[in-house]
Amino acid sequence: MILPTIRASLSRSDAQQLVHLLGRTDPELAEAARLRLEESGIGSLLDDPRIQNALLTDPDVSVAPPRDFLRAGAASFTRGRNR
Amino acid sequence: MIFYVLVRQALLEGGIDDEGTSDYVASMLVSFGRAGRAYRISDEEDVEFHYLADMISELRSAEGRKRFLLRVHMGDFALWMSGLFPDYLEARTRRKGAPPLSYFEEWGATGYRNASESIEAGELGMNTVLSGVANQFSAVRTALNRISDRYFWPGKGDSISRLFREVTGG
Numbered sequence: 001m002i003l004p005t006i007r008a009s010l011s012r013s014d015a016q017q018l019v020h021l022l023g024r025t026d027p028e029l030a031e032a033a034r035l036r037l038e039e040s041g042i043g044s045l046l047d048d049p050r051i052q053n054a055l056l057t058d059p060d061v062s063v064a065p066p067r068d069f070l071r072a073g074a075a076s077f078t079r080g081r082n083r
Numbered sequence: 084m085i086f087y088v089l090v091r092q093a094l095l096e097g098g099i100d101d102e103g104t105s106d107y108v109a110s111m112l113v114s115f116g117r118a119g120r121a122y123r124i125s126d127e128e129d130v131e132f133h134y135l136a137d138m139i140s141e142l143r144s145a146e147g148r149k150r151f152l153l154r155v156h157m158g159d160f161a162l163w164m165s166g167l168f169p170d171y172l173e174a175r176t177r178r179k180g181a182p183p184l185s186y187f188e189e190w191g192a193t194g195y196r197n198a199s200e201s202i203e204a205g206e207l208g209m210n211t212v213l214s215g216v217a218n219q220f221s222a223v224r225t226a227l228n229r230i231s232d233r234y235f236w237p238g239k240g241d242s243i244s245r246l247f248r249e250v251t252g253g
Contacts, residue, residue, distance in 0.1 A: 001125060001151075001152055001155050001207070001209075002107070002110050002111050002114045002155075002159065003107075003110065003207070003209070004103060004106035004107040004109075004110050004212060005106070005110055006084070006086065006087045006106050006109050006110050006113070007087065007102065007106045010084060014084055043102065046084075046087065046088055046091060047091065047092075047095065049092065051088055051092075052088050052089065052092050055084070055085050055088055056085070056234070
């Protein structure tokens, strides 16, 4: 069965990436994000409303476009196999 | 990580502040993005189920671990379909009289709820997560609708019905 494993798989480099994304336009924002990471953990950065847009638009983020990924997974039923 | 962030923030927007639910739903999306996994109850199973009705039928004779996996998969499959492809389901309802979103909500929540009460869920430490998704199935589905409408299929579908669906869960 599918287990909730994404949070447990997040690494130190993921946390650093979040800090970079939140502070990419302003060193003070980067420092604030770094402090939040130390004091409250990675969850506080993941919950930041700005992180979603930063992840989706940053050219340096090395994630496969989620839309294409899910569309590939759904291809069989969009060809008419489901009802 | 991107899937977790999308799900987590969509759920927070809908008032669901539960990291376990976010993690489970995001993990399900990642798994179902792999070819064929959305139609199999586990990575080890070869048999595919393309309809909720077939899973319900299979449950009548299933026992033990397979019964548990079928119930969880009913929830996963119903949430995946009604959450990410609501326009497709609603179009089929209008054109062919196929089951409405409420059918997926009802059977999805039932699958998760029954699975959460099983011995297998307890052994995996999944009782709370599964019952949480079951109890908030409609709200979780609505959160996935927001992701679907905004990021996966933006600009398509009926904008009024999309807004109504996102706001009311109907």
